Amino acid sequence: MTRIDPHSYFDDAQPRTGRWHLRLRVDFDRKVLEGEATLIFPEPVEGPLDLDTKGLAIHRAHVTANMTKVPFELGPEDPILGRRLRLNLPAGTLGVTVAYETSPEAIGLQWLAPEQTEGKRKPFLFSQCQAIHARTLMPCQDCAVARVAYDAEITVPAGLTAVMSAGPDGDHPAGSGWHTFRFKMPQPIPSYLLALAVGELEGRDVSPRVRVWAEPATVEKAAWEFAETESFIQKAEGLFGPYDWDRYDMLVLPPSFPYGGMENPRMTFLTPTLLAGDRSLVDVVAHELAHSWTGNLVTNATAEHFWLNEGFTVWAERRILRALKGEEAAALSWALGQKSLDESLDRFKDQPELTKLRTHLEGVDPDDAFSSIPYEKGARLVVSLERAVGEAAFDGFIQAYMKHFRFQSITTEQFCAFAEAQFPGVLAKVKADAWLHEPGIPADAPRFASPKLEALTALGAGWDAAKRASAEELKALTPTELLILLQNLPRPLPEPECAWLEAQLGLTARGNFEILVEWLCIAAASGFAPTFPRIREVLATVGRMKYVRPLYKALGQTEAGRTLAREVFAEASPRYHALTRRVAEGVLAAYSA
Numbered sequence: 001m002t003r004i005d006p007h008s009y010f011d012d013a014q015p016r017t018g019r020w021h022l023r024l025r026v027d028f029d030r031k032v033l034e035g036e037a038t039l040i041f042p043e044p045v046e047g048p049l050d051l052d053t054k055g056l057a058i059h060r061a062h063v064t065a066n067m068t069k070v071p072f073e074l075g076p077e078d079p080i081l082g083r084r085l086r087l088n089l090p091a092g093t094l095g096v097t098v099a100y101e102t103s104p105e106a107i108g109l110q111w112l113a114p115e116q117t118e119g120k121r122k123p124f125l126f127s128q129c130q131a132i133h134a135r136t137l138m139p140c141q142d143c144a145v146a147r148v149a150y151d152a153e154i155t156v157p158a159g160l161t162a163v164m165s166a167g168p169d170g171d172h173p174a175g176s177g178w179h180t181f182r183f184k185m186p187q188p189i190p191s192y193l194l195a196l197a198v199g200e201l202e203g204r205d206v207s208p209r210v211r212v213w214a215e216p217a218t219v220e221k222a223a224w225e226f227a228e229t230e231s232f233i234q235k236a237e238g239l240f241g242p243y244d245w246d247r248y249d250m251l252v253l254p255p256s257f258p259y260g261g262m263e264n265p266r267m268t269f270l271t272p273t274l275l276a277g278d279r280s281l282v283d284v285v286a287h288e289l290a291h292s293w294t295g296n297l298v299t300n301a302t303a304e305h306f307w308l309n310e311g312f313t314v315w316a317e318r319r320i321l322r323a324l325k326g327e328e329a330a331a332l333s334w335a336l337g338q339k340s341l342d343e344s345l346d347r348f349k350d351q352p353e354l355t356k357l358r359t360h361l362e363g364v365d366p367d368d369a370f371s372s373i374p375y376e377k378g379a380r381l382v383v384s385l386e387r388a389v390g391e392a393a394f395d396g397f398i399q400a401y402m403k404h405f406r407f408q409s410i411t412t413e414q415f416c417a418f419a420e421a422q423f424p425g426v427l428a429k430v431k432a433d434a435w436l437h438e439p440g441i442p443a444d445a446p447r448f449a450s451p452k453l454e455a456l457t458a459l460g461a462g463w464d465a466a467k468r469a470s471a472e473e474l475k476a477l478t479p480t481e482l483l484i485l486l487q488n489l490p491r492p493l494p495e496p497e498c499a500w501l502e503a504q505l506g507l508t509a510r511g512n513f514e515i516l517v518e519w520l521c522i523a524a525a526s527g528f529a530p531t532f533p534r535i536r537e538v539l540a541t542v543g544r545m546k547y548v549r550p551l552y553k554a555l556g557q558t559e560a561g562r563t564l565a566r567e568v569f570a571e572a573s574p575r576y577h578a579l580t581r582r583v584a585e586g587v588l589a590a591y592s593a
């Protein structure tokens with residue numbers, strides 16, 4: 001037996017699935033996916049095959065070609081991994097079909113009532129499989145090393161549209177109020193990139209290979225917001241080589257989506273909180289797009305090497321930003337990253353192992369290990385390498401890296417061996433061992449200075465009634481500059497200062513959620529009551545964990561805030577995504593501690 005991933009029952013000594021064929025019906029009444037998953041092998045196989053499942057009801061299994069029953073056994077439930085499904089395949093098996101259904105509690109799915117959508121008429125379903133939730137959608141080798149191509153037939157109530165992390169392959173009526181959508185993903189992907197969404201959806205083309213999908217009421221706004229995407233693709237192609245996934249489409253989800261974005265291939269999933277109305281939050285699109293190379297083409301082998309996905313992608317996102325918006329914009333983006341890095345280091349001060357880049361996660365749920373560390377510490381290691389060899393040489397290295405490991409899922413150790421072969425001595429030069437295997441941030445980590453940044457930081461930190469900026473100065477700030485200023489304001493901020501800021505800048509009515517939530521956190525921590533109705537509204541609808549965690553935390557600073565937090569949680573948590581609920585519960589539990 002060769003287990004290579006602490007989060008999967010995948011056994012590397014057993015056959016690898018080459019392709020999935022999914023036939024599923026989306027049952028909104030029972031909140032389940034129900035149907036068949038066929039696992040297809042590149043050559044005849046036999047013997048035990050261990051799959052990951054979580055919450056799945058397995059009805060039966062048979063050899064696809066001849067309906068021969070396949071004996072199976074489900075192991076005991078592990079709270080993180082779920083249950084191992086062992087199939088005993090007869091000699092000569094080319095495909096095995098498992099009939100099953102998902103659980104209404106599947107953590108990889110969120111079933112939304114019509115009230116939770118923009119249109120309020122139709123229900124909505126979306127998946128979020130990274131890191132280890134694909135097993136709540138289907139029985140599979142839920143390990144990034146076991147890459148699979150797939151095709152799917154998804155049957156949904158007529159009037160709804162299904163999209164997947166795959167290319168469309170036609171659709172047709174399926175009788176009595178049902179409609180079937182077909183999909184094809186020809187390239188081998190890690191299981192965590194399986195994705196499905198179903199709802200009342202419309203698409204708008206913003207370039208020949210880019211389409212934005214959203215609910216009808218949002219689609220025009222979304223298409224405008226993300227109209228620059230084609231230019232991002234062209235910059236990214238310059239950095240990494242040709243875009244290999246055919247189309248780059250995006251889906252704007254309802255607000256309960258727990259992340260900012262998810263790089264599902266051919267169909268990035270996005271939070272609607274990016275729709276600021278001024279294109280000021282499109283760096284998230286640059287990030288998800290960059291994953292088309294770093295993450296989707298070259299993939300982390302397991303969650304213990306997650307920094308390979310996110311560190312490189314943050315670095316790439318900021319290279320794209322620098323090329324399109326200039327040095328200053330990139331420096332400010334690094335500064336925002338530093339802030340979230342500092343917050344994560346603080347959050348994990350009692351779990352320093354989680355601040356290493358190369359983590360050891362046996363017995364640890366990847367969702368609990370999630371933080372800005374792999375992103376921002378990872379990106380700083382990438383910049384150290386870039387600075388050590390020079391930008392031109394590093395650009396060549398990145399292209400060679402992509403070429404060498406295309407469609408592979410690799411470990412930190414494989415990356416290091418490759419880097420050392422390309423640039424002998426470079427790992428020692430940047431002290432890569434300290435970055436990878438020691439907690440915290442090395443003292444000589446790269447800095448990203450900019451005069452603007454220093455001015456904003458100083459202005460924020462020294463803020464008081466006598467030394468605040470003039471209203472005119474404030475109004476002249478770009479959204480990112482304003483965000484950095486807000487981040488640096490003292491908290492609690494005296495009430496008159498809160499009132500003055502609100503009067504000058506109308507912060508509570510802002511459409512840029514980064515600014516809005518930063519402000520609401522200041523206001524919450526300062527007990528500035530006029531913002532409480534908006535805080536309540538945001539926490540009742542928005543599931544993005546990046547916002548939910550700090551908002552509940554800030555409310556914890558005052559008695560009135562804690563009361564509001566408990567009220568809104570009691571009312572809204574049944575509608576939260578399971579991941580969001582867990583985060584909010586954790587923060588609320590710490591109030592009484």
Ligand code: BES
Pocket residue numbers: 130131259260261262263283284287288291310370375546
């Ligand atoms: N792949 C991540 C989201 C993710 C990570 C989901 C781990 C589940 C487990 C995505 O690319 C991401 O990083 N999103 C960020 C955006 C960003 C850093 C610009 C987010 O959601 O905020």
Ligand code: ZN
Pocket residue numbers: 287288291309310313
């Ligand atoms: Zn990412």
